[in-house]
Amino acid sequence: MAISADTTSSAHQGFFTASQYHVTLKNVWMLNTSDQLEQAGFGDQNAWAQGLHLDYQSGWFQDLLGVDASWYSVVKLYANEGFAGRDLLRDRNGHAEGFNKVGQLYAKLKWGDEHAWLRLQAGWQQLYKLGVLTVTRSRAAPSSWQGVSLDSGWSDIAVRGAWVSRFSERDEPEKRRFTTLASNKPIDYIVTGELSWSPAKNSRISWVAGESHNYLQRQGLETQFSLPLGENKNVLFRGGGYYTRGLANWEGARSFNHSAQHIFAVTGYQYHNSESGLGWSKTKAPLDNGVGQFYWHMGKNTRGAFNSPADGEGNDYVNDGEQMFYLYSKYKWSPELTLGIYGNYGFGASYHSVDLTQWEYGGFLAWTPQRIKGFSLFTGFGPSYSWKLQNGKPWLTDDKRTFHRAKGIGGTVALEYKFGLNN
Numbered sequence: 001m002a003i004s005a006d007t008t009s010s011a012h013q014g015f016f017t018a019s020q021y022h023v024t025l026k027n028v029w030m031l032n033t034s035d036q037l038e039q040a041g042f043g044d045q046n047a048w049a050q051g052l053h054l055d056y057q058s059g060w061f062q063d064l065l066g067v068d069a070s071w072y073s074v075v076k077l078y079a080n081e082g083f084a085g086r087d088l089l090r091d092r093n094g095h096a097e098g099f100n101k102v103g104q105l106y107a108k109l110k111w112g113d114e115h116a117w118l119r120l121q122a123g124w125q126q127l128y129k130l131g132v133l134t135v136t137r138s139r140a141a142p143s144s145w146q147g148v149s150l151d152s153g154w155s156d157i158a159v160r161g162a163w164v165s166r167f168s169e170r171d172e173p174e175k176r177r178f179t180t181l182a183s184n185k186p187i188d189y190i191v192t193g194e195l196s197w198s199p200a201k202n203s204r205i206s207w208v209a210g211e212s213h214n215y216l217q218r219q220g221l222e223t224q225f226s227l228p229l230g231e232n233k234n235v236l237f238r239g240g241g242y243y244t245r246g247l248a249n250w251e252g253a254r255s256f257n258h259s260a261q262h263i264f265a266v267t268g269y270q271y272h273n274s275e276s277g278l279g280w281s282k283t284k285a286p287l288d289n290g291v292g293q294f295y296w297h298m299g300k301n302t303r304g305a306f307n308s309p310a311d312g313e314g315n316d317y318v319n320d321g322e323q324m325f326y327l328y329s330k331y332k333w334s335p336e337l338t339l340g341i342y343g344n345y346g347f348g349a350s351y352h353s354v355d356l357t358q359w360e361y362g363g364f365l366a367w368t369p370q371r372i373k374g375f376s377l378f379t380g381f382g383p384s385y386s387w388k389l390q391n392g393k394p395w396l397t398d399d400k401r402t403f404h405r406a407k408g409i410g411g412t413v414a415l416e417y418k419f420g421l422n423n
Helices: 003-019
Strands: 021-034 045-057 067-081 090-092 095-097 098-110 118-123 142-152 157-168 176-178 190-200 203-212 216-230 232-244 257-273 274-284 325-330 337-351 352-367 375-387 405-421
Touching: 203 257
Parallel strands: none
Antiparallel strands: 021 045, 021 405, 045 067, 067 098, 090 095, 098 118, 118 142, 142 157, 157 176, 157 190, 190 203, 203 216, 216 232, 232 257, 257 274, 274 325, 325 337, 337 352, 352 375, 375 405
16 A cells, blocks of 8 residues: 555656746847838838746656646837737737637646657647647747647657637737638638658658538648758758648638649758759649639638748739749858848749739848857848739729839847746
């Protein structure tokens, strides 16, 4: 009996003594001076917020069960009247304000080892690039989903899946149901899955699929490979394609009529501390009476995973008929400092026989000083050029020969400091 009691006590103690506590301070300032929506009365978007994340991870009871929780607080430091597009602060009838919320709270279960494993989670949780769903972590607070998720695998094969029913966005405390885009009808759930094969380090092939109930269905294939050419020399490749189609309740009122496709490829060369590459993408998304787009979310109050470089820093290069070329180069100046530049150019889209073009370029800096463990700084700036919108459609000139050019500058400065409170 004494042995049994001691074993039970140890199992309970592991749940508490192996717990981890982390605090993250995140300060984010974002600017966008694009005049694309000036006809609708929107000007510069400027917002600055301070985020606080408190994260708790329990140990394992009987090496099987656990509980994790996260609390997020965001404080307004500055916001102008057009702040809403930056998704940093809560928009209450046009006024910016901070907020607090429980971002994560879920039970977890595990089984297996590094060769064969199973993980289950149920509750509010971050689902980062799982199937057709994801969360964003670039704002003052991350978004999260309510539901059940699974992560399982054997050797170099992995299977992930999730069933979710609600979503909490990065700039508000509300937990919202999914709805359709035009009529705001409820969508009961989203289900998604992913099957991956990783034959070697930095190489993977993934098939992803998902459906928002009776609304949208999406499938995709994603690949990435690294081919060594010698010491500190590698050729990199990343590519894939997505197919989305409307189901019984799809309204076809925006984005595309019935279905849309998007393909992309990126190849790069890595030499010592430098890396450069070229990317390309093409989109097909027919839409009556407008310019169609490849819509990668799964309905209103959702966030879809989209790993194409067509998701640019300022513009989205996913319009019907549009092709895009992408250039990038980055250099690791030291173990602490990385510098980079990028550029996107999109062409091939049209509206009433008027060719539409857009482009952007810029630079970025990432600094993680070793003397301050857990601290990081990221900043990036650059101009972007697209077309102005009128009633949600490209604004053509009076002679219908060209369009009104939209231009602006976008920028981000993000500082993050994460530290633990463990013994």
